Amino acid sequence: MDNHKAVKERLIDHYRRRGYVKDEKAFKAFMRVPREKFVPKKLMSSAYIDHPLPLMNTGQTISAPHMTIMILDYLELSPGQKILEIGAGSGYQAALIAAVVADEEAKGHVYSIEIVSKLIEFARENLNSAGFDHLVTVIEGDGTLGYEEEAPYDRIILTAAGPTVPPPLIKQLRIDGTLVMPLGRPGLWQQMTRYRKVSDTELVEERLSSVAFVPLRGKYGV
Numbered sequence: 312m313d314n315h316k317a318v319k320e321r322l323i324d325h326y327r328r329r330g331y332v333k334d335e336k337a338f339k340a341f342m343r344v345p346r347e348k349f350v351p352k353k354l355m356s357s358a359y360i361d362h363p364l365p366l367m368n369t370g371q372t373i374s375a376p377h378m379t380i381m382i383l384d385y386l387e388l389s390p391g392q393k394i395l396e397i398g399a400g401s402g403y404q405a406a407l408i409a410a411v412v413a414d415e416e417a418k419g420h421v422y423s424i425e426i427v428s429k430l431i432e433f434a435r436e437n438l439n440s441a442g443f444d445h446l447v448t449v450i451e452g453d454g455t456l457g458y459e460e461e462a463p464y465d466r467i468i469l470t471a472a473g474p475t476v477p478p479p480l481i482k483q484l485r486i487d488g489t490l491v492m493p494l495g496r497p498g499l500w501q502q503m504t505r506y507r508k509v510s511d512t513e514l515v516e517e518r519l520s521s522v523a524f525v526p527l528r529g530k531y532g533v
């Protein structure tokens with residue numbers, strides 16, 4: 312029994328009326344993933360408030376529900392895809408993506424890199440308790456270097472804001488694949504930007520919306 316069904320449906324109804332999200336698969340994923348299992352225990356009752364929430368005392372945040380669903384839309388996901396996420400945080404966004412790309416029939420998978428050690432265990436435990444640990448692999452390291460072992464990826468998503476697209480990520484993206492990232496310096500707003508890789512050397516850029524994310528660290532971060 313999903314105790315949060317009603318509150319989730321209310322949020323979806325709101326997003327649908329506002330036109331925030333077009334892809335119904337995104338709503339299905341939101342219904343399927345228990346967000347309350349990804350927020351710190353003390354904040355469990357705030358899991359469905361439409362705000363980012365702090366991840367312990369790490370200075371990092373789990374994005375607001377509307378942002379996490381909009382990211383599913385931006386990624387134009389379909390079952391069977393292989394995805395790379397930079398910034399596992401709580402593991403929630405990775406689970407949402409997995410809910411779209413992987414099920415019993417589709418063999419999609421999400422690889423998610425996290426640089427803060429304390430959050431790696433947190434993400435793994437959350438994914439485990441929500442039943443998504445077989446669909447998401449959490450990797451420790453600097454995500455701006457990517458994860459060459461499983462490249463190329465159909466989609467790459469950065470959930471932290473950086474000044475430019477990290478070159479290793481372009482290399483690890485499949486031709487015709489897309490990379491979505493909050494582009495800009497930390498401060499108030501960045502531009503959520505989608506890049507389509509049209510050849511080994513050429514990206515086509517599209518600005519999607521104004522967003523506020525925590526800074527991307529690492530070699531090609533801020």
Ligand code: SAH
Pocket residue numbers: 371372373374397398399400401402403404405424425426427430452453454455470471525526527528529530532
């Ligand atoms: N997607 C997460 C929220 C991300 S917050 C969720 O669903 O909860 C941004 C995360 O990016 C933080 O956990 C931060 O530690 C991580 N991060 C920042 N720079 C990184 C880098 N270079 N490599 C990997 N993770 C990074």
